[in-house]
Each structure stands twice: as structure tokens, then as C-alpha cells.
Amino acid sequence: MHEMGIAMQIVDITKASIPEDMKGGKVQRVNLQVGKLSAIVPDSLRFCFDLVVKDTPLEGAELAIEEIPVVARCKDCRTQWTVTEPVFTCKACRSGAIDILSGLELDIKSIEIEDED
Amino acid sequence: MWFIVNRTTKRFHHDPKHHGPHDHHHHHDDVETRKSGTREIKVVRRVLDANDIMAERMRTVFSEKKVFVLNMMSSPGSGKTTTLQKTLARIMPELRCAVIVGDICTTHDADRLARSGAPVIQINTDAFGGDCHLAAHVVEKAVADLDLDGIDLLIVENIGNLVCPAEFDIGEDKRVVVLSVTEGEDKPAKYPLMFRECDATLLNKIDLLPYLDFDMDLARSSIGKIHPGMPVFEISATTGAGFEGWIEWLQKQVKDKLKSL
Numbered sequence: 001m002h003e004m005g006i007a008m009q010i011v012d013i014t015k016a017s018i019p020e021d022m023k024g025g026k027v028q029r030v031n032l033q034v035g036k037l038s039a040i041v042p043d044s045l046r047f048c049f050d051l052v053v054k055d056t057p058l059e060g061a062e063l064a065i066e067e068i069p070v071v072a073r074c075k076d077c078r079t080q081w082t083v084t085e086p087v088f089t090c091k092a093c094r095s096g097a098i099d100i101l102s103g104l105e106l107d108i109k110s111i112e113i114e115d116e117d
Numbered sequence: 118m119w120f121i122v123n124r125t126t127k128r129f130h131h132d133p134k135h136h137g138p139h140d141h142h143h144h145h146d147d148v149e150t151r152k153s154g155t156r157e158i159k160v161v162r163r164v165l166d167a168n169d170i171m172a173e174r175m176r177t178v179f180s181e182k183k184v185f186v187l188n189m190m191s192s193p194g195s196g197k198t199t200t201l202q203k204t205l206a207r208i209m210p211e212l213r214c215a216v217i218v219g220d221i222c223t224t225h226d227a228d229r230l231a232r233s234g235a236p237v238i239q240i241n242t243d244a245f246g247g248d249c250h251l252a253a254h255v256v257e258k259a260v261a262d263l264d265l266d267g268i269d270l271l272i273v274e275n276i277g278n279l280v281c282p283a284e285f286d287i288g289e290d291k292r293v294v295v296l297s298v299t300e301g302e303d304k305p306a307k308y309p310l311m312f313r314e315c316d317a318t319l320l321n322k323i324d325l326l327p328y329l330d331f332d333m334d335l336a337r338s339s340i341g342k343i344h345p346g347m348p349v350f351e352i353s354a355t356t357g358a359g360f361e362g363w364i365e366w367l368q369k370q371v372k373d374k375l376k377s378l
Binding site: 017 | 342
């Protein structure tokens with residue numbers, strides 16, 4: 001629902017991450033990880049991204065979204081599994097004490113910039 | 118000149134660390150990959166890290182000032198404001214309270230809450246772009262109008278929305294979600310992040326149960342699967358039923374924090 005704000009943040013972080021010697025270079029791609037448990041809809045985010053990159057070094061850049069599955073691990077029996085439905089009790093021992101190992105990401109992993117050299 | 122974009126991104130590379138609201142990654146040591154035509158710059162930053170950093174800063178301020186902060190979330194019309202009114206009536210003046218209310222428009226909720234005698238700061242997110250949640254910078258601005266030295270408990274009534282507020286840390290100590298029985302027992306399963314992120318659930322409007330086919334056992338088991346062990350309080354903000362357990366829980370959370378400081 002707040003994908004527009006997220007898209008604007010992505011532009012800001014990307015602009016700040018362009019190295020000094022590459023200022024003026026065109027960003028071709030932003031590699032983003034989005035956890036399945038995050039409240040982000042990838043299609044909406046791509047739509048907003050395409051709008052907010054206008055007149056920035058990211059204009060025309062691709063937003064590559066890697067969706068990260070929700071992986072949990074039981075604190076009691078150490079069983080690790082991929083959570084595919086809204087059930088966060090251990091598959092093996094039914095314990096409710098679990099760690100979420102992945103699935104909450106909303107991270108920029110890297111950016112790819114056109115290099116004239 | 119455009120070259121073919123290189124694909125050096127490692128697929129399915131899981132950072133084994135939990136990427137919760139309190140983890141910040143700022144590795145700016147640009148690890149670069151050079152291929153013909155493009156350079157890949159490693160960034161590794163949470164998109165919301167600006168919010169997370171601000172929330173953490175506020176958490177420090179709240180601790181210094183000995184203030185417990187409760188983030189109250191729900192969908193619109195769940196009875197958050199009435200619940201809050203009844204809650205304030207039971208915990209004041211023993212606990213010195215203040216309220217920050219988020220609404221896209223209008224001051225209706227703030228007007229209702231001000232009658233409790235607690236200082237109420239209204240945030241209309243309209244001015245911030247009609248947001249669907251309260252972010253840390255908005256709360257920080259609102260807090261500037263409060264005398265934190267005279268407050269034990271600050272309650273932030275978030276924007277009515279079961280999706281977005283769950284993703285934004287505002288420097289709170291605990292989070293509660295209000296779900297009314299008129300919304301249906303399937304809501305926890307539809308909004309798992311909210312129920313995972315919260316520390317307690319208030320099931321409101323139980324006075325209406327005789328008129329609904331709300332399955333309380335199913336609701337409780339669904340919440341229990343998403344967040345095993347989370348306390349669930351069945352209440353009616355209209356009649357005041359069930360408030361004892363909730364008030365006791367809240368008072369204990371506040372006392373535990375203030376004692377630990």
C-alpha cells in the first residue's frame with residue numbers, strides 16, 4: 001500500500017550509492033530482495049518505481065525483485081522449514097518458539113551502472 | 118553505449134540473520150563486480166533503514182525519559198478509539214498517559230480522546246501525503262509537542278490499516294492489534310505480518326457475538342498458529358467486558374520497563 005514511498009526510498013538509496021567516479025552514469029538495474037512476509041506487492045512496487053525514476057539517473061532502469069521465501073527454524077528441535085501458509089508452529093514438534101530466518105527482507109542488494117570504460 | 122546487463126546477483130543467497138526492524142546493514146565498502154559495460158555496486162541496505170535508525174533513536178529518548186510506548190494498530194472501525202478511551206479511564210491518573218492519534222483526515226478521534234484529560238496530539242497524514250501508516254519521523258515530530266518528563270505511557274493510535282503499519286518501527290516498546298469480531302475470524306490468516314509483529318491481540322466487540330456467526334475458537338486457533346503464545350483478550354469497549362485482563366497486561370508491561378530503567 002505504501003509502495004510509492006518505498007520506490008522513492010529505493011531511488012534515494014540508489015542515488016547515494018553511486019560511486020563518486022561514476023556520477024552521471026546511468027543505473028541499469030537495481031537488485032532488490034523482498035521477503036514473502038513483507039507487506040510489499042512486487043507488481044505495485046515495479047509500477048511505482050517506473051513512475052518515480054523519471055528525470056533521475058535511474059530512468060529506464062530495471063527493478064529486479066527477488067522474492068525471498070519465509071524460512072523458519074524451531075528453537076527447541078532445530079527443525080528448519082519453508083513457511084507456505086500462515087502457520088508458525090514447528091512442523092516437527094509443534095513448538096511455538098521459532099526464529100524467522102528469512103522472509104522479512106526489503107533490501108537493496110546491489111545496483112548495476114553503465115560503465116563507459 | 119549499452120551492453121548486456123550482467124547477471125552477477127547470487128540467486129537465493131539468504132542472509133542467515135533475521136532482517137527485523139532492528140537490524141541495520143550499512144556496508145558501504147563497495148564490493149564491485151566489473152563486467153563489460155556495467156559495474157555492479159554492492160549496496161546491502163534495508164530500504165527502510167532511514168526509518169529504522171530514527172525509530173531506534175527515539176527508543177533511546179523514550180528510555181531516557183522513562184516513557185513506555187505502545188503502538189496500537191487495527192483496521193478502520195475496529196473500535197480502537199473507544200477501546201483507548203475506556204483504557205485511559207482505567208489506568209489514569211496512576212499512569213500518566215499521552216496519546217498520539219494518526220488519521221488521514223479529521224480530528225474526531227483526537228477530540229474524543231482529549232476528554233480523558235490526557236494530552237492528545239493529532240497527526241493528519243494528509244499533510245504527509247495521505248499515508249497508510251505512521252512512520253518514525255512523523256511520530257518524532259508529534260513527540261516534540263509533548264512533555265515527556267510528565268508521561269509514563271505514550272499510546273500511539275496508528276492509522277486504521279492491517280497491512281502497512283506492521284512494517285514501520287516507530288520506537289515503540291510493544292505493539293497491540295485490535296480486531297473486532299465483526300471483521301471475521303479469517304483476518305489473522307489474511308494479515309499474518311500484523312499478527313506476527315504484535316505482542317497482544319484485543320478481540321473487540323464481543324457484545325455483538327450473539328448476532329454474528331463469528332467462530333471464536335477458530336479465531337483463537339488461527340492467531341495461535343501465526344503467533345504461538347501471544348495473549349488474546351476478548352473485550353467489549355462498549356460494555357467494558359473483559360478489560361481486566363487487558364489492563365493488567367498493559368500495566369505489567371509498563372511497570373516492567375520502567376523498573377528495568
